[in-house]
Amino acid sequence: MSETIVRAEKLTKLFILKTGFFKSLTSRQTLAVHAVDGIDIDVRKGEILGLVGESGSGKTTTGRLLLRLIDPTEGKIFFHNKDITKLNENEMRVLRRKMQIVFQDPYSSLNPRMTIGDIVAEPVRILEQRTPKDTEDLVKKALDDVELHPPDEFFFRYPHELSGGQRQRVATARAFVLNPEFVVADEPVSMLDVSIRAEILDLMIALKEKHNTAFLYITHDLALARHLCDRIAVMYLGKIMERGDVDQVVTEPLHPYTMALLEAVPVPDPAVKRSETVLKGEIPSPVNPPAGCRFHTRCPSYIGEICRTKEPQLLDVGNGHMVACHLYPKK
């Protein structure tokens, strides 16, 4: 097994809701959104870990916590076995060059007033002392890596001159310019046209292999995750429900939620008839998550009292396939 780059233990993030002045007089209770609730996660060198779930399941928050873009309420984050949870901004800055992010929307993540050259050079300027000539070479190499040819021509262009796919390449170049060890990609292709998604994904795989990066890929598309990732973790309401190798999770899903997610993926083949049973309802509010197993309110395999009262632990059911469900005994 390759080396673990980033690891988190009991990671928790609560977003406290603001209450009005009068409400604060009548009630002392504070309400909080349980975005991420005590999860353990690790990302290893040279692998892509897919974090899958519906909107509001806490995927993006987890990504941002691991990069310490936001501070966890509880729990610890380790980078190369060093606890980085309590580092201050100056100490963090040294590590920032090793951890980067590609955002979802390439239309709003690039500053429209900066040239492509400046955008990609920004992390270099902020995090390293280099001569302008040196920086320029580095940027051009990064643009070349993401197949924006020729780099000289793109260097002085502005984001509005580029297509969506090209913009996402620029965002990828910016993330990889400093040769990071850990990259979070937050749904990088969901805003792009189908015909060019594969290109961007191929590019990410190529860069990951070249730099041997640890990759966290956040998505709601299981079909896509299956083609891309080495391991998958399925999240629901701030908890990890199932985790394992991609083939374990996709071909032998154990958790009812994973099964429902797989069942909901449309199949591009009219001969395949899907069952007409679709999970009912929508994800409950994370302000007041259901007691016991968080999925029990929608679960088709609900087995009774225990699901409502006792929270299932994430347990190994063989070969590193972890699942949090009362249906499965520990092996």
Place this chain on the structure above:
Amino acid sequence: MSLLEVNQLKTYFKIMRGYVKAVDNISFTLEKGEAIGLAGESGCGKTTTALSILRILPSNGEIKEGSIMFSGMNITKISDEKMRRDVRWKGISIVFQGAMNAFNPVYRVGDQLVEAIMLHENVKKSEAEARGKKLLELVGIEPSRFSNYPHEFSGGMKQRALIAMAISSNPSILIADEPGTALDVIVQAQILKLLRELKKNLNLSMILITHDLSIIAETCEKTAIMYAGKVVEYGSVFEIFREPQHPYTIGLLAAFPNIKAAKTRMKAIPGFPPDLLDPPPGCRFHPRCKYAMDICKYKEPALIPDNKGRSVACHLMNK
């Protein structure tokens, strides 16, 4: 006679530099109770086709040529008044893309439903309200949510309510523009299931506009694959998904992950769609096509039907 016949429709947008040929000579037919999927990349003219059918194009858009026959009348020729009174909503209605923003946030959902019903039908307010509640029930929303505001609905519920509004005057054709995008997988599956049920129970005809081929595979009987304002392949979904003929269709299908099939590498289609102000001569796909021949560069391929009722516009078919 088919319910809807689109014949050689050309819709252009006039801009300072000339005409943008958004829809350029497309034809298809739709029968009662049938669903057709219009698929293609952004900017291929899918939505413009829908807007042309309803005649709600932006002011610089214009139907240049062609006819749209809806139950025997050419709706490109009838007066605005007749269009508004008899065709829109009662004959053909649309569920727009982006359910999140389609409702007016300062009116109750129920009032917006009632408004739609009273505009098109000669009924009393109380009747309209009763019908609105029934419609909500039909699409799977508790009638008690009738007087909620749009912000109290989740994304999936807003999409459902919009569908309820679209079918409020019993149209024979429902156009759904990207009904799945911006929704989660599970909610998307719920909405598609609802559309399939409505189609079956109300004998609705549907035009489904999407870039997601798998949604078409699950919902429609036939499909028209569009590229740069043209239909490149047209026929039954079974034929086209099993044996795609046009290089563009093959490319689109290969760019798609299939969760049920063996794990394969997804392949992108190189390049990007052309500028429709000045599309390439010959076959519009030739600059991106890996099978392009000399003839593709100057001669436009016609959409030729084969004996199984499928049509393909590609010079390779003559070989």
